Amino acid sequence: MTIDWWTLGLQTINALVLIWILARFLFRPVSQIIAKRQAAAQADLDAAQQARSDAETALAEARREAARLIQDRAKVLKHSHDAAEKAMQHQLELARQDAEKVRAAAEEDIAKRRAAADAEMKHQATILAADIAGRLMTRLPDEARIEGFTEGLIQSIADLPDVTRDGIGVNGPIPLRAARKLSAHEAARIKARLSEVLGRDVEISMSTDPDLLAGLEIDADHAILRNHLRADLERIKAELTADD
Amino acid sequence: MDNPLTLDPLFHLGPVPITAPVAVTWAIMVALALFSLLATRHLKLHPGKMQTVLEGFVTTIDGQVRDTMNRDPAPYRALIGTIFLFVLIANWSSLIPGIEPPTAHLETDAALALVVFIATIAYGISGRGLRGYLATFAEPSWVMIPLNLIEQITRTFSLIVRLFGNVMSGVFVVGIVLSLAGLFVPIPLMALDLLTGAVQAYIFAVLATVFIGAAVGEQPRKDSDPKNKEDMTP
Numbered sequence: 001m002t003i004d005w006w007t008l009g010l011q012t013i014n015a016l017v018l019i020w021i022l023a024r025f026l027f028r029p030v031s032q033i034i035a036k037r038q039a040a041a042q043a044d045l046d047a048a049q050q051a052r053s054d055a056e057t058a059l060a061e062a063r064r065e066a067a068r069l070i071q072d073r074a075k076v077l078k079h080s081h082d083a084a085e086k087a088m089q090h091q092l093e094l095a096r097q098d099a100e101k102v103r104a105a106a107e108e109d110i111a112k113r114r115a116a117a118d119a120e121m122k123h124q125a126t127i128l129a130a131d132i133a134g135r136l137m138t139r140l141p142d143e144a145r146i147e148g149f150t151e152g153l154i155q156s157i158a159d160l161p162d163v164t165r166d167g168i169g170v171n172g173p174i175p176l177r178a179a180r181k182l183s184a185h186e187a188a189r190i191k192a193r194l195s196e197v198l199g200r201d202v203e204i205s206m207s208t209d210p211d212l213l214a215g216l217e218i219d220a221d222h223a224i225l226r227n228h229l230r231a232d233l234e235r236i237k238a239e240l241t242a243d244d
Numbered sequence: 245m246d247n248p249l250t251l252d253p254l255f256h257l258g259p260v261p262i263t264a265p266v267a268v269t270w271a272i273m274v275a276l277a278l279f280s281l282l283a284t285r286h287l288k289l290h291p292g293k294m295q296t297v298l299e300g301f302v303t304t305i306d307g308q309v310r311d312t313m314n315r316d317p318a319p320y321r322a323l324i325g326t327i328f329l330f331v332l333i334a335n336w337s338s339l340i341p342g343i344e345p346p347t348a349h350l351e352t353d354a355a356l357a358l359v360v361f362i363a364t365i366a367y368g369i370s371g372r373g374l375r376g377y378l379a380t381f382a383e384p385s386w387v388m389i390p391l392n393l394i395e396q397i398t399r400t401f402s403l404i405v406r407l408f409g410n411v412m413s414g415v416f417v418v419g420i421v422l423s424l425a426g427l428f429v430p431i432p433l434m435a436l437d438l439l440t441g442a443v444q445a446y447i448f449a450v451l452a453t454v455f456i457g458a459a460v461g462e463q464p465r466k467d468s469d470p471k472n473k474e475d476m477t478p
Binding site for chain 1: 249250251260261262263265266269270272273276277279280281283284287288289291295298299301302303306318321322323325326327329330346349350351352354355356358359
């Protein structure tokens with residue numbers, strides 16, 4: 001057995017060269033791509049970890065924001081509740097004032113209506129009284145409807161100032177209205193009493209007015225003298241109305 | 245059949261005789277170089293089938309080195325990987341008619357063992373320092389120095405002889421059977437040679453790893469650090 005030293009040397013060189021070739025063109029690129037993939041995977045893992053960390057941070061921030069929103073909501077609700085309560089109190093006050101106004105207006109209206117009703121009632125009562133008086137007068141003797149009022153009329157003339165009294169019947173007959181047609185006797189007696197109170201002879205012109213109910217009325221130039229039941233009722237009515 | 249223990253030059257390059265193992269080795273080198281260039285031309289982060297096979301091969305080599313040496317495999321990847329790949333292809337080159345495996349000749353096996361021997365010493369000195377490496381010959385006691393020195397030689401020779409014996413015998417047996425029986429009779433033996441060739445390539449690579457690992461000693465790996473995973477191949 002012999003060793004071919006040339007072959008041994010060449011094969012040694014070949015082995016070294018082959019190691020270099022494969023190291024350069026096979027193992028290095030493949031191991032580099034493996035390392036690159038591992039680095040990429042590690043980068044992905046790091047990115048995922050970072051994303052997870054960011055997500056957890058964002059979640060914590062969102063939770064803080066939610067808590068803050070809840071607090072703000074509570075504040076807004078309280079503020080709104082207070083504002084609503086204030087507005088409600090204001091509206092209630094306005095409503096109460098309006099109600100007071102309405103009630104005052106209603107009371108005023110009621111008072112007016114009541115006053116009108118009272119006035120109407122008094123008016124109706126006056127009418128009723130006049131009617132009653134008229135009906136009652138029909139039960140009295142006709143003489144009483146004139147005689148009972150004659151002296152009152154004479155006294156009224158007597159109570160007049162002299163100037164006024166002197167002017168009555170100067171320019172003509174004294175216009176005398178009676179509740180009914182006067183008899184000649186009654187007319188003469190009244191004329192006599194007028195001449196007596198005036199101090200001179202006077203003439204009278206007679207007229208009849210059933211609305212007087214009972215009594216007499218003189219419509220002179222300077223004075224109107226009433227002494228009849230209608231005038232009394234009117235006066236009573238005026239006094240009642242004045243009482244209100 | 246030619247005597248496998250003798251080599252006749254195919255031609256001469258000047259004074260240098262070029263024998264068949266050298267020529268076949270050159271052919272294998274060219275094939276591997278071309279394959280490497282083509283296969284690694286378009287490596288991507290999303291690998292194709294070929295890239296997956298290559299990455300699987302490299303990862304397996306790394307795993308074997310890591311498991312055996314308990315160290316970062318990057319500095320040893322090219323040596324161990326190249327030895328395994330070359331021995332495997334050289335052993336399987338016998339399938340090509342007319343081609344005799346380079347590893348069936350003592351010079352090729354000796355060259356490979358010589359590379360491993362030198363690499364063992366170089367890595368040992370690199371890893372431990374000259375004094376540290378020499379101190380390993382006195383372990384576990386200075387009495388063991390002669391035996392350790394002899395072991396360095398004998399285990400290298402065992403690498404040579406184991407590979408040479410297995411491959412040469414396979415080729416020799418196939419040649420004898422072929423000459424005696426006929427064309428298709430040696431096929432089972434050739435299939436057995438495929439298995440033997442793969443096993444011998446694995447054994448040669450693993451033993452080289454064990455020798456280098458024993459020379460550099462164990463060291464806690466830092467594989468978790470991505471920087472240590474970069475290619476540190478010389």
